[in-house]
Amino acid sequence: MAEMRTPIESGVPDNRPFLHPALLKNYGSWRYHDRPRPGVLHHVAHSGDEVWSVRAGTQRQMDVYTIRKLCDIADQYAEGHVRFTIRSNIEFMVSDPAKVEPLVDVLTKNGFPVGGTGNSVSMIAHTQGWLHCDIPGTDASGAVKALMDELHSEFIREDMPNRVHLSTSCCEINCGGQADIAIIVQHTKPPKINHDLVANVCERPAVVARCPVAAIRPALVNGKPSLEVDEKKCICCGACYPPCPPMQINDPEHSKLAIWVGGKNSNARGKPTFMKMVASGLPNNPPRWTEVSEIVKKILYTYKEDARSWERVSDWVERIGWPRFFEKCDLPFTKYLIDDWRGSRANLNASTHIRF
Numbered sequence: 001m002a003e004m005r006t007p008i009e010s011g012v013p014d015n016r017p018f019l020h021p022a023l024l025k026n027y028g029s030w031r032y033h034d035r036p037r038p039g040v041l042h043h044v045a046h047s048g049d050e051v052w053s054v055r056a057g058t059q060r061q062m063d064v065y066t067i068r069k070l071c072d073i074a075d076q077y078a079e080g081h082v083r084f085t086i087r088s089n090i091e092f093m094v095s096d097p098a099k100v101e102p103l104v105d106v107l108t109k110n111g112f113p114v115g116g117t118g119n120s121v122s123m124i125a126h127t128q129g130w131l132h133c134d135i136p137g138t139d140a141s142g143a144v145k146a147l148m149d150e151l152h153s154e155f156i157r158e159d160m161p162n163r164v165h166l167s168t169s170c171c172e173i174n175c176g177g178q179a180d181i182a183i184i185v186q187h188t189k190p191p192k193i194n195h196d197l198v199a200n201v202c203e204r205p206a207v208v209a210r211c212p213v214a215a216i217r218p219a220l221v222n223g224k225p226s227l228e229v230d231e232k233k234c235i236c237c238g239a240c241y242p243p244c245p246p247m248q249i250n251d252p253e254h255s256k257l258a259i260w261v262g263g264k265n266s267n268a269r270g271k272p273t274f275m276k277m278v279a280s281g282l283p284n285n286p287p288r289w290t291e292v293s294e295i296v297k298k299i300l301y302t303y304k305e306d307a308r309s310w311e312r313v314s315d316w317v318e319r320i321g322w323p324r325f326f327e328k329c330d331l332p333f334t335k336y337l338i339d340d341w342r343g344s345r346a347n348l349n350a351s352t353h354i355r356f
């Protein structure tokens with residue numbers, strides 16, 4: 001009889017070999033947790049064991065020297081174990097309260113701010129930007145760095161009405177997800193086609209199939225197989241660019257940035273919500289993206305002042321209504337915020353301009 005073949009498992013690896021021993025021993029058996037100070041979580045197990053997790057912000061995309069530095073800090077000041085949160089913060093676990101303050105000090109001294117817990121502005125969840133991805137219309141990490149420099153004080157404190165999650169997405173078909181406040185690329189012109197390259201680089205049926213509004217057709221240009229775009233139909237989404245880079249849609253002037261608010265992924269206290277666009281056509285202006293930062297800060301601090309305790313941004317807007325949101329944040333409500341795409345009927349209830 002043939003020998004049984006061992007199945008090849010793929011997916012999430014078993015994390016248990018890498019857990020801090022106290023976390024492994026008390027897995028799923030915690031009595032309570034609290035936060036002795038911003039950036040520090042304290043877990044108490046039924047067995048009586050206690051663990052302090054010190055959370056610090058990182059730049060997410062790290063060079064090897066930074067990673068070595070964080071590992072050295074983990075070996076010398078913590079107990080050799082770290083983990084990363086989904087917002088790219090790093091957490092160091094210790095089982096002795098006397099180790100917490102020296103760990104906080106060494107992290108702060110090395111430029112890793114301790115915070116991001118509770119009702120703070122946590123690290124911005126961001127995608128990869130120019131460093132890794134092949135389709136970005138802007139940088140994600142650069143915009144995050146510029147914005148977090150200005151929001152540093154909100155990361156290390158916990159005095160927002162509720163937690164605030166920000167995100168950036170460096171293309172329009174982004175992987176950024178939903179956030180309380182999101183910065184997203186917005187293309188404003190249809191792609192310009194580099195016809196000389198299409199036949200060599202693109203699989204034309206794949207590009208035609210990719211367009212959500214059927215605006216792309218095969219065409220012969222200068223005797224060569226190429227593509228054409230019906231610009232009246234095109235919604236400038238950028239989806240044709242990844243499978244076919246000659247569909248050039250990124251443009252230093254016409255690729256802009258938009259701000260969306262009110263998204264939430266979790267089920268905590270209320271159902272998840274989709275975010276809605278509240279500012280559009282902002283210049284894509286590295287290295288500090290000042291126009292974007294100004295609007296994000298305006299929305300954030302209006303929310304901070306006006307929201308009730310425990311309201312997320314979406315709850316706050318729901319309570320005051322979109323017209324008041326635009327008034328309070330000094331944002332103009334323009335035609336660009338109205339979803340007038342002919343297929344938008346299903347979205348109307350999710351946009352800022354109509355509420356049933």
Ligand code: SF4
Pocket residue numbers: 127128129133134135136137140169170171172173174175176
């Ligand atoms: S948001 Fe878009 S460009 Fe940025 S990493 Fe994700 S897929 Fe790539």
Ligand code: SF4
Pocket residue numbers: 190191210211212213214215216229233234235236237238239240241249
């Ligand atoms: S940008 Fe989007 S809508 Fe326009 S042609 Fe490309 S895939 Fe179609």
